[in-house]
Amino acid sequence: MQYNEIMVRYGELSTKGKNKKKFINKLVQNVRFALYDFNQLNVTGERDRMHLELNGADSDLVLERLKSIFGIQNFSPVMRLERDIEKMKIVAVDMVQELYSEGKSFKITTRRADHEFSLDTDEINHLLGSEVLKNIDGIKVKMKNPDINIRVEIRNEGIFLSSQTILGAGGLPVGSSGKGMLMLSGGIDSPVAGYLTMKRGVEIEAVHFYSPPYTSSKSLQKAKDLTSKLAAFVGNIVFIEVPFTEIQEEIKRCVPEGYSMTVTRRMMLRITERIREKQNGLAIVNGESLGQVASQTLHSMLAINDVTSTPIIRPVVSMDKNEIIDLAQRIDTFELSIQPFEDCCTIFAPATPKTRPDLEKARRYEARLNIEELIQRVMDNLVFSEIKVGETSEIQQADKYSSLL
Ligand code: ATP
Numbered sequence: 001m002q003y004n005e006i007m008v009r010y011g012e013l014s015t016k017g018k019n020k021k022k023f024i025n026k027l028v029q030n031v032r033f034a035l036y037d038f039n040q041l042n043v044t045g046e047r048d049r050m051h052l053e054l055n056g057a058d059s060d061l062v063l064e065r066l067k068s069i070f071g072i073q074n075f076s077p078v079m080r081l082e083r084d085i086e087k088m089k090i091v092a093v094d095m096v097q098e099l100y101s102e103g104k105s106f107k108i109t110t111r112r113a114d115h116e117f118s119l120d121t122d123e124i125n126h127l128l129g130s131e132v133l134k135n136i137d138g139i140k141v142k143m144k145n146p147d148i149n150i151r152v153e154i155r156n157e158g159i160f161l162s163s164q165t166i167l168g169a170g171g172l173p174v175g176s177s178g179k180g181m182l183m184l185s186g187g188i189d190s191p192v193a194g195y196l197t198m199k200r201g202v203e204i205e206a207v208h209f210y211s212p213p214y215t216s217s218k219s220l221q222k223a224k225d226l227t228s229k230l231a232a233f234v235g236n237i238v239f240i241e242v243p244f245t246e247i248q249e250e251i252k253r254c255v256p257e258g259y260s261m262t263v264t265r266r267m268m269l270r271i272t273e274r275i276r277e278k279q280n281g282l283a284i285v286n287g288e289s290l291g292q293v294a295s296q297t298l299h300s301m302l303a304i305n306d307v308t309s310t311p312i313i314r315p316v317v318s319m320d321k322n323e324i325i326d327l328a329q330r331i332d333t334f335e336l337s338i339q340p341f342e343d344c345c346t347i348f349a350p351a352t353p354k355t356r357p358d359l360e361k362a363r364r365y366e367a368r369l370n371i372e373e374l375i376q377r378v379m380d381n382l383v384f385s386e387i388k389v390g391e392t393s394e395i396q397q398a399d400k401y402s403s404l405l
């Protein structure tokens with residue numbers, strides 16, 4: 001069937017009261033951005049539905065891209081008709097016919113948003129149902145779990161018929177909840193944390209600490225490739241490289257080994273906070289999972305969190321490793337994350353970091369560093385870039401999103 005539109009249903013957005021318009025506008029903007037290369041598309045956001053007029057664009061390609069846009073509950077390729085009952089009958093029969101094979105059952109489900117329309121929902125269900133029965137030999141009506149369900153929506157904008165409802169990514173439109181700085185390592189957890197935060201409408205910028213020559217350009221590239229994977233949900237993401245070598249060497253020189261991890265994390269958090277201020281962000285996001293390693297015990301979190309009052313979002317804090325891995329596989333970051341490249345934190349990691357660091361001691365040891373000067377030097381040497389979906393590297397060839405740009 002040659003569909004002429006795609007209809008998008010919002011879900012949770014519909015409950016946003018006064019802000020609803022703002023959310024819908026954001027979503028329209030994100031959808032336009034994700035589909036920017038389909039010149040002929042016309043996207044309009046109405047109160048309850050978004051309409052994508054295809055004007056000849058390939059509906060399969062458009063449907064595929066819509067799947068990763070947050071703020072969409074579900075969507076359907078539809079035939080939009082004028083308010084003409086005869087046309088409605090023809091299209092309904094055609095749609096069923098296309099999906100029908102012997103033994104299959106069907107049902108018509110009508111929603112009427114326009115109460116001025118001459119027929120009510122039951123009348124439309126009956127009218128179209130009997131038309132199908134008349135035209136397709138052997139087909140049966142089934143109310144519960146039919147093989148074919150034709151959804152009919154009678155709206156002010158027109159009449160819409162669809163036979164397929166595709167689950168959207170859910171969540172809220174990215175950017176509708178402000179911006180957060182994602183502390184992105186090359187591991188499994190932080191990309192998942194970034195994904196989950198974007199899902200709730202937060203735009204993210206990726207902050208990555210690296211320590212050349214202790215860490216190689218490949219491990220930096222890996223973090224960029226992970227960012228590119230996350231960009232599949234938004235189009236592009238700002239990536240911020242933080243040169244961390246000098247601070248790590250200073251910590252190694254000045255701080256007792258048991259506390260080097262705690263102090264390192266405190267420095268990372270301080271720097272991320274400075275970057276957040278600079279970039280007008282509202283929160284910091286990380287991939288900490290409670291009890292996973294020494295730096296992620298509650299004692300450690302207390303000693304590390306001490307340096308900032310910025311909200312820290314920890315989307316995977318209560319998840320088990322295998323739950324995180326499941327998500328990483330779903331968003332296609334897992335294979336990249338398990339590639340063995342060194343991370344700045346693991347290289348300098350002490351053999352036995354304290355799982356119960358004492359806050360006062362951490363502060364005292366840290367005072368041996370020239371904190372302000374060290375941070376300022378880092379801030380002066382940040383490297384900003386913008387990473388797009390599908391940007392590939394020698395590590396990550398054959399990216400499945402590469403067709404997107
Ligand atoms: P991940 O799988 O995300 O690397 P992890 O379980 O390996 O997490 P850690 O290495 O202890 O845990 O890091 C905890 C969190 O600290 C990470 O999830 C990430 O948010 C942040 N982090 C660690 N290393 C870096 C880095 N090099 N750059 C930016 N953030 C980092």
Ligand code: MG
Pocket residue numbers: 185186187188343
């Ligand atoms: Mg890690």
